[in-house]
Amino acid sequence: MSGIGSQPVVRVRGLGKTYGTRTAVDGVDFDILPGEIFALLGPNGAGKSTTIEILEGYRDRSAGQVEVLGIDPRNGDLDWKARIGIVLQSSGEQGSATVREQVAHFASFYPRPRDVDEVLEAVGLQDKARARIRSLSGGQRRRVDVALGIVGRPELLFLDEPTTGFDPEARRRFWDLIRSLKGEGTTILLTTHYLDEAAQLSDRAAVLTGGRISALGPVSSLGTPEQRTPFVRWRERGERREVRTATPAELVGTLVSRLGGEPEGLEVGAPSLEDIYLELVASASLLRTAAAQEGLA
């Protein structure tokens, strides 16, 4: 058994997927380590959902190797499915079941399910336990999806845009839930459009653009050094000024002495994941356009 804990939970090498002539995923490599939260980011159509559905066993791949919990998802049997939890991007509900009935029903499929009432409390639906799923709001239904994904006590949890339709408070509570799952040792693969969510939760992230990984690493190290360079912003004679510098404190010091006091509207910070992400996506699409033009010429 020794060393198994350090094996990646998910191992993806050269993953490719084509639909007819369209290439959705083109040579993707990454590992997800035990107990880590890994975020898969990227614009719509970049191949996030295709990738995650291949890992879940819903889709066949066209190329490459994939192992999830040591097993090729193509051959994933019931024992393998009992070890993963899936929250799909969109999922229909058996609307005439009550919340508690539905969660208890799914719990019965698994060998070591979580306590149903604890799950309902964790997703904040304890007051809706007896409500028909049909009568719930979109965000509440999404929480039922999450409850069904975690009730089997999965070792690996797939979360495909889990917080779509959540209000800010529900999103915060959801983040707490994800952190507590991580605390119990659950490995999590997350896709999201909310980059603050990825920054809050994930240990590492990959940015997928045009079916390829354009950046991969800890959230704090994504992007090029230039993209991560801190900024100093202030107002001077009514004009907004911004300087990118690796030594912002020094810059502020010289500003204070030059202006003879507190600069107006001073902001010092590092680019957010969102800023870096948008630059990555923009440069990737520029590269593709250039490559396409080269190919034509």
Add this chain to the structure above:
Amino acid sequence: MTSTTTTPAPARPGEPAPLARMLRLGTIRAAYEVRLYFRQGDSVFFTFLFPVVMLAIFSVAFSDGQMAGGIRGDQDPISMAHAYLPGMVAAGLLLSGVQNLAVDIAMERGDGTLKRLAGSPLPVISYFLGKLGQVLVTSLLQLALLLTVAAVVFQVPLPTEPSRWLTFAWVYLLGIGTSAVLGIALSGLPRSGKSATAVIIPITLVLQFVSGVYVTFASLPEWLQNAASVLPLKWMAQGMRSVFLPDSFSATEQGGSWDLGTTALVLGVWLVLGVLGSRLAFRWIRKDT
């Protein structure tokens, strides 16, 4: 910490054998499906109550009419409710099996229920055991209601001979089994959950008209009778007529007798075709669409 949860090759202690687990989950699924079935107003009306409603309409509309058996049509006159009862019993089998399952599964495919189940460790056999259990329970309740209404409200005399009830039992089991597997096979036909009822209901409705459920089979043109004789519903209805109608009515059948042997044969063939069709048609999800 995850290394401790990695399972060794032998089965987890306390985990029942695969077959026992399959049956246990099948029972859980059946109970869940039956509970939800009765919460859906449309399925309760169009599938569950439909034969009772139709029996009531025909019995009231033709309350002055009578039908009689024998070659010259002058023996054992019976009420219209009595004459329609076997057809309604057969229609109930068709609706509870074919229509109910074909629409139900197509909608589950459309709304993502199947996709979610496919990602869970629910064995596909347990899913089908649940569907068959739901069909069996709802159709038995439907029959009980239909026979009670016929006997109490419309004073239809029910058979007393055990041999007739024995025929009833096997025609019922063979009929409901055939209907259920054909329903599963037809569930692949609608391209979306929304179109399920629009695709399936016309099929079952036409089948009921050409199979002598609403219209006396003998009054259909001969070519249509021959065509319908290939299909299973005609034989379910004929088998049920042999149970509920006086024997003199066998003379009005196409072959001049109840011909239960052919009923068993045709239903058996459709049962096998349905099982094969289900295997070909059913997928948890349509991959790569």
